[in-house]
Amino acid sequence: MDLALLRTFVTVHRAGSFTRAAALLGLSQPAVTSQIRTLERQLGRPLFLRQARGVTPTSIGEELAHKAAPHLDALVEIAEAGLDDESSSRTLHLAGPPEFTAERALPALSGLTGDEGQGFALRASFGTAEETLEGLSAGHHDLVISTARPRGALFTAAPLCDEEHVLLAAPRWADEIGSARRRSKDAPALEGVPVIEVHESLPLVRRYWASVFDSRPTGPGTVIVADLRAVLACAVAGAGLAVLPRYLSAAALRRGDVVALHEPPVPPLRTYFLVARAGTLAMPHLARAHERLMRAAVDWC
Template identity: 75%
Template sequence: MDLALLRTFVTVHRAGSFTRAAALLGLSQPAVTSQIRTLERQLGRPLFLRQARGVTPTSIGDELAHRAAPHLDALVEIAETGLDEESGVRTLHLAGPPEFTSLRALPALTPLLSQGLTLRSSFFAGADETLDGLAAGHHDLAIATTRPRGELLTATPLCDEEHVLVASPRWAARLGPQVLRQKGALVLEQLPVVEVHESLPFVARYWAAVFDSSPAASGTVIAPDLRAVLQCAAAGAGLAVLPRYLCEEALERGEVVALLDPPVPPLRTYFLVVRTGTLALPHLTRAHEWLLRAAVDW
């Protein structure tokens, strides 16, 4: 059986689409379709059921994928290990949210530069855009706030991020802890809000977790970077919900104040995501393991 046909088959199985598999393999869609049909003729059985959106593997297709994929991944590892030793330099394309990637992931990976790794990064505010780029082969490794579905991508929990409701000392003094405990969301919704998007994603998530409600406020300042949100909140523009790692130093310096201390603070999980099978690549494995070790202290 032709290994190239098996490689195409496993890629289609993981991608769930001839079109997406073609992009990952650097082939045309007709070429992928032709290879799958050739393999089906050789086996005498259909491997996929064609649907309006993508394909679904048959039971035979699933069985073949589970048997063949580990061996193909092992061959890739052998080939890439040899390439890695010969070239001495490998490039890792990392994608993720701008703030977390800038402040945590990229600094954590810098020790690998002495081992011949070079880094290229791409920033995306939304997890969908990040994961779509990874699935299309534009990135090697991604950090996302949602767990992807399907078999094309494999996700590993990286760390949890605590969210904190903050404002400048001036706003905190005007409110007072007693007022907040008694009236909560009703008082807060009368204040200006600083956020990253008009939909108020951070404030809405905090409101749902702490107050079991949706915020009635609208954004006074919208800045698509949490670092800008922090600076605006510290300058007195309004309240904001921020990851603790991002505002910890500002809290310690008194530039912003935590308005509430809920018994169970809202959390958001970050996932480390790769295309299934690509952890056979040595440079990607090193970066993946390095980030997981670093995240223990996050």
């Protein structure tokens, strides 16, 4: 049986469509279709059921993928890593939101990059959940930290940690609002305070208002900057209120640079997921990075 045909088959099985598999393999869709038909003729059995939105493996297809995928992954690992010590290091391509990746993930992985004999090179890139998951699907990334849980058989996703959100501002705004109004359960107590956000749609503020006040913010953002660390800097400078992750703002809160404007009994949470393409965690360097991040996340957020 041709290993190239098996590789195409496993990629289609993981991608869930000929189109996505073709992008991952760098082939045309007709070439992928032809290879799958050739393999089906050799086996004398259909491997996939064609549907409007992709393909679903038959029982024989599922069995073949279960048997073949680990061995193909091992062969790819050997081929890409090489057999000598000098080429034994692999490169891990990680992607995620800039703040969380920089503050949490990269420090946790930095120790693995220096492990003699088992280390790997690390390349990090930033983007939205949609952008990074598309990159993972296309093979540009190995691991993705995402605030959205992906669906489908192409990915495997594990909850990494929950991020608590805090409504905060510089002390002068807290004084202006007053402690009684800040303890109010109504959002109008905060009307008139400028809003700092990462996007014009006010994603964090809107989520907080919906969860805590069961309402929507009434005003637009005054300062829009696409980095939560910059949002925090603007809040410290007194530009207005912001909703930020507690891990990112904890030091500023302890110093008194900013104060929490509201302390709900149940604070809003956002879950991060650690995502890989299905089957790729059989590769040792990906498995080690995945395990390190999952263990480190126990102490996060």
